[in-house]
Amino acid sequence: MPINTFKTPATFGMPHWLHRGALALAISTAMVAGVTVTTTNSAHAAVTTADFSGLVQQVTPxxxxxNVTKTISEAELAKAQTAELLRQFFGDRLRIPDQAATPAIEHAYGTAFFVTSDGYMLTNHHVVEGADKITVTLNDRTELDATLIGSDERSDVAVLKVKGSQFPALPIGDSNALKVGEPVLAIGSPFGFDYSASAGIVSAKSRSFSREISVPFIQTDVALNPGNSGGPLFNQRGEVIGINSRIFSGTGGYMGLSFSIPIDAAMDIYEQLKTDGEVARAYLGIYPQDIDRNLAEAYNLARPQGALLTRVSPDSPAQKAGLKSGDIILQFNNVQIMRASDLLNLLNRAKPSDSFRAQIQRAGKQMIVTGKLTNAPDDVNVQGGDQQNDNEVQLGLRLRNLTADEQAEVSTDKKSGILVTMVDPTGLAARSGILAGDVITNFHQKPIRTVDDFSSAISSLPEKGVVTIEVIRQGIPAIIGLRIE
Known part of the structure; x- marks a missing residue:
């Protein structure tokens, strides 16, 4: 495992979302019993301790x-575990032989919490993804069967429902009101130790990692480990202000950086999943970037602020509203935009039919533009199926069709292609070197113009061997050999 790795703190065997980072890791000491904030000068040190003991008793019920069970083959589990262990010693030279597939039951766990007294609960998508059966165990050891109401991969939020009434629903706080340095508390089941409490402070807000995850994470130094996923993050008033979701780790365990989904965003997803069973996302059709010191001076801004539009998609809500490449969005629906992630976070929270009002700067002059958002292009999760032996081909790709603007940019010889938006690091595509952002134009000697073309091409894959994938990466064509195993 590379040292810079984002992991979801669920148990082994459950799907993980991994992302190579560029941060330098520093091992931190986790404080479980309380939060200590220390300030020092040359002569004195002041220590303030937050006591969460009463709060833990209050919210634990x-x-x-x-508890999640999933049917897998013994070959899948043994091969994955053995390959990872031995590869640390022998590298990629080691090849693990295929084994006969024997059905097996995989057990994994995470954490959830009640948001209504009639049994609705929140947890993470990656905790329950692919589950055949879900049960929840309460603090009095009562075990209840849970129904999956809905799950959203991009936000990593899932909604469960258990039968019953008068459950102790937790109060929902305001994650927007959080301050960096504020003490917070997490409760979960790390490594299977039920109702374990850990505390820390808010380290940063509005952390964004990649396009496939659509929430601005709360960063803390709270010790999260496998099993904490889906558990609540509390403020000092006992209000839920986040859902614990990810860690930044080189060991698989806590190393000082933990990330939680803001409860404001999670509750928006909850309402949509509960009502519609799916999440509708808004589309503006822009490509924003941050403004640094040099750009601020070039555009006559008093300081680096706003989102600079590098491109506006044709026939998009942005173009219809009059936005142009080179515009700087300073406010969006009366919210100040300091960086591009601020704007993207607002769009991720918006609904397709919402109206918008943007204050922009163009050619040194400020103006107001208005318009209406539409539905976002959908991504498609493609694994595939081998018709020769009915075994699933684990490509591990998330794809979507190109917009008209993207097609115009990458088209060569009247070819277009499809965009790779996410690559599962455990799939065959990742092992072959396919990256998020690649545009696939040909697969197994078949032109690819839509996701449906790609899905059709999968049906003709050989049982074993190498097939070619033609891609455009950062404007440069390339051919990649994909080994089917």
Whole structure:
């Protein structure tokens, strides 16, 4: 495992979202019993301690352990575990032989918590993804079957429902009101130790990692480990202000950086999943970037602020509203935009039919533009199926069709292609070197213009061997050999 790795703190065997980072890791000491904030000068040191003992007793009954079972083959589990262990010693030279597929039951766990007294619960998508059966265990050891109401991969939020009434629903706080340095508390089941409490402070807000995850994470130094996923993050008033979701780790365990989904964003997703069973996302059709010191001076800004539009998609809501490449969005729906992630976070929270009002700067002059958002292009998760032996081909790709603007940019010889938006690091595509952002134009000697073309090409894959994938990466064509195993 590379040292810079984002991991979801669920148990081994459950799907992980991994992302190579560029941060330098520093091992931190986790404080479980309380939060200590220390300030020093040359002569004195002041120590302030937040006591969460009363709060833990108050909120624990509303937190539950999530138990997940999933049918897999013994070959899949043994091969994955053995390959990872031995590869640390022998590198990629080691080849693990295929084994006969024997059905097996995989057990994993996470955490969930009640948001209504009639049994609705929140947890993470990656905790329950692919589950055949979900049960929750309450703090009095009561075990209840849970129904998956809906799950959203991009936000990593899932909604569960158990039968019953008068459950101890937790109060929902305001994650927007959080301040960096504020003490916070997490409760979960790390490594299977039920109702374990850990505390820390808010380290940063509005952390964004990649396009496939659509929430601005809360960064803390709270010790999260496998099993904490889906558990609540509390402020000092006992209000839920986040769902614990990810860690930044080189060991698989806590190393000082933890990330939680803001409860404001999670509750928006909850309402949509509960009502519609899916999440509708808004589309503006822009490509924003941050403004640094040099650009601020070039555009006559008093300081680096706003989102600079590098491109506006044709026939998009942005173009219809009059936005142009080179515009700087300073405010969006009366919210100040300091960086591009601020704007993207607002769009991720918006609904397709919402109206928008943007204050922009163009050619040194400020103006107001208005318009209406539409539905966002959908991504498609493609694994595939081998018709020769009915075994699933684990390509591990998330794809979507190109917009008209993207097609115009990458088209060569009247070819277009499809965009790779996410690559599962455990899939065959990742092992072959396919990256998020690649545009696939040909697969197994078949032109690819839509996701449906790609899905059709999968049906003709050989049982074993190497097939070619033609891609455009950062404007440069390339051919990649994909080994089918």
């Amino acid at each position: 509303a937190v539950a352990r999530v």
